[in-house]
Amino acid sequence: MGRTNSLAAVFNGSSRNTVLSWLLVVVLGMSLLGGGIFERYEPVLLGAGAIGVIVAPAIKFRDPMIMPPWYFVGLICLPVLWEAFAPQPLTTAIAPSLAVATLGLLLAVELHRFTKLRLVPWFAVTLTVLFALAMGGLLNILRWSSDVLFETAFLLDGRTQDAINAAVMIELIYVTIAGILAGGIFYLYFRTATSQSDSPMAAPPVSQSAAENVEGVVLSDRLGISVTRQIQLVRFMQVVLVGLLLYGVWMLQVPVATNAALALVITFIPAVLERDYHIAIEPGLALWVASAVFLHALGTAGLYDAIAPYDHLTHTLSATVVAAAGYAAIRGVHLHDPTIHLPRWAMFAFTLVFVLAMGVIWEILEFFVDQGALTLGMEPILAQHGIDDTIVDMLFNTLGALIVATWGTVYLTEVSETLASHLEERFALEDDDQ
Numbered sequence: 001m002g003r004t005n006s007l008a009a010v011f012n013g014s015s016r017n018t019v020l021s022w023l024l025v026v027v028l029g030m031s032l033l034g035g036g037i038f039e040r041y042e043p044v045l046l047g048a049g050a051i052g053v054i055v056a057p058a059i060k061f062r063d064p065m066i067m068p069p070w071y072f073v074g075l076i077c078l079p080v081l082w083e084a085f086a087p088q089p090l091t092t093a094i095a096p097s098l099a100v101a102t103l104g105l106l107l108a109v110e111l112h113r114f115t116k117l118r119l120v121p122w123f124a125v126t127l128t129v130l131f132a133l134a135m136g137g138l139l140n141i142l143r144w145s146s147d148v149l150f151e152t153a154f155l156l157d158g159r160t161q162d163a164i165n166a167a168v169m170i171e172l173i174y175v176t177i178a179g180i181l182a183g184g185i186f187y188l189y190f191r192t193a194t195s196q197s198d199s200p201m202a203a204p205p206v207s208q209s210a211a212e213n214v215e216g217v218v219l220s221d222r223l224g225i226s227v228t229r230q231i232q233l234v235r236f237m238q239v240v241l242v243g244l245l246l247y248g249v250w251m252l253q254v255p256v257a258t259n260a261a262l263a264l265v266i267t268f269i270p271a272v273l274e275r276d277y278h279i280a281i282e283p284g285l286a287l288w289v290a291s292a293v294f295l296h297a298l299g300t301a302g303l304y305d306a307i308a309p310y311d312h313l314t315h316t317l318s319a320t321v322v323a324a325a326g327y328a329a330i331r332g333v334h335l336h337d338p339t340i341h342l343p344r345w346a347m348f349a350f351t352l353v354f355v356l357a358m359g360v361i362w363e364i365l366e367f368f369v370d371q372g373a374l375t376l377g378m379e380p381i382l383a384q385h386g387i388d389d390t391i392v393d394m395l396f397n398t399l400g401a402l403i404v405a406t407w408g409t410v411y412l413t414e415v416s417e418t419l420a421s422h423l424e425e426r427f428a429l430e431d432d433d434q
Contacts, residue, residue: 006121008201009193010072010109011057013065020070024077025054031080046099047080053106060114061200068106075102093171097132097178104131105186111346113203118341121190123333127350129183134356136175137363137394140168144391161386168387169367172360206341216413219284230283237294238267244297255379259300263293280418285411288324292317311389312396319355319400320408326354327404328412332419348405355401359394 028047035044054073057066067073079096105128111117112124119127143154155164220227241264248257267290270281296314303310330350334342342350366384373380384390 006190006193007109007112007119007124008199008203009190010106011066011068011199011201013063013067013199015065017070018065018067021054021067021073022064024070024073025051027077028054028073028080031077035080043080046096050076050080050099050103053103053110056110057113057201063200066200072102072106075099093136093174094178094181097136097175098182100135101128101132101179101182101186104128104135105182109201113201116206116341116343117346118203118206118339120337120339121193122187123337123340125183125186125190127353128186129179130350130353130357132179132182133172133176133360134353136172136179137356137360140171141391141394141398144387155387161388164387165384165390166367168390169364169384172364176360176364216417217410218282218414219288219411220282221284222411223284223287227283230287234267234283234287234290237290238264241267241294241297244301247301253301253379255383256297256301260297263297266290266293277422278418279422280414282414285324285415289321292321312392315393315396316400316403319359319397320404322358322397323351323355323401323404324408324412326358327351327409328415328419330354331409331412331416332423335416335420336423347409351405351409352398352401355397356394359397363390363394 028051032044032047032051035041035047054068054076058064076099079099082095105124108119108124108127108131112119140155143152144156146152147154147156155168157164159167220230223230225233241260244260245257245264248254248260267286270286270289273279274281292314296318299310299314327347330342331347334340334347363384370380370384
């Protein structure tokens with residue numbers, strides 16, 4: 001339990017740290033009043049949530065000395081105070097995102113202590129980075145939704161769709177930078193932290209009971225068509241993608257050719273994973289992946305323009321594939337490392353966070369490709385069409401994640417188990433070499 005007890009070092013009981021941390025909590029409380037007076041409700045909500053997370057262990061154990069490092073609390077205070085009292089908003093989202101990432105780390109440590117969730121430092125840091133990106137995307141979804149439903153002006157403030165979208169993309173780029181920076185800071189912190197087995201925040205071990213196991217179901221058996229037919233459908237899609245690729249090259253349609261080529265490569269990934277890494281990808285899962293990229297490639301060939309809801313379908317289906325990959329990877333780590341324990345509610349939440357984070361990265365990639373193509377006078381391979389298009393895409397990404405997290409995880413059991421076995425074999429070989 002040494003690695004898991006390292007998380008307890010985040011809450012220490014030194015007198016100096018206690019005084020400084022509580023002073024900063026008082027400052028946070030004052031910022032709530034300032035934010036209310038100036039009607040800046042986002043910093044008020046962040047400040048209230050921050051106070052709750054920071055003081056929860058002290059209240060739980062009735063010990064005011066159980067506080068996080070004062071510099072972590074100070075990092076949380078900085079953007080809240082600025083947004084509550086400064087006449088001009090922060091020019092970048094780096095400081096607020098560092099605060100959100102810090103809150104994410106403290107929340108992870110508290111869930112590790114007070115629930116059956118068990119983490120190790122490197123995994124907690126990874127989740128913190130993903131959490132920062134996911135919260136950046138979720139915040140803009142909530143802003144846009146409020147503007148549409150309640151006619152507020154958080155995003156839709158009279159600027160053009162493209163101008164708002166560019167501003168949001170720049171904000172998400174800063175969020176990504178802040179998330180990576182926070183991950184580096186927390187990684188260095190845990191490298192110097194020592195295990196705190198005698199701390200009240202040290203979590204007791206949790207056995208991975210049979211109740212937490214997921215009973216697997218083979219997707220191929222649920223599709224209502226034979227395995228042979230499923231394989232034939234994948235081959236048919238690959239042939240059509242080859243045709244789209246040739247068509248795009250012949251007609252000099254760079255977006256069509258590029259998307260068809262990428263989709264064709266992705267359809268072969270399940271077979272490569274099974275052949276080279278012995279990760280079980282049954283035909284139903286291969287058909288799932290192939291269908292997502294196939295429909296997207298067809299969209300670039302004209303269906304996106306011809307059928308308005310088609311984009312929503314492809315984003316939802318693509319998000320289910322991303323969610324499946326994230327779930328399989330996270331559960332594979334859970335099965336591989338006995339010190340990591342992820343209850344079902346945690347797997348559900350982490351799957352959503354993973355997809356939201358990947359959605360942010362995808363939208364940033366689309367923005368760079370779009371702007372780069374426009375600068376060079378070329379037709380974009382991946383195009384954005386204003387803030388409404390971006391936020392709706394993220395909403396359907398979230399829908400895809402919900403579908404997988406709610407109903408699709410049973411089809412990924414065998415993949416997770418073989419991935420865990422592969423990790424065990426690899427690390428066993430590395431230990432033998434040393």
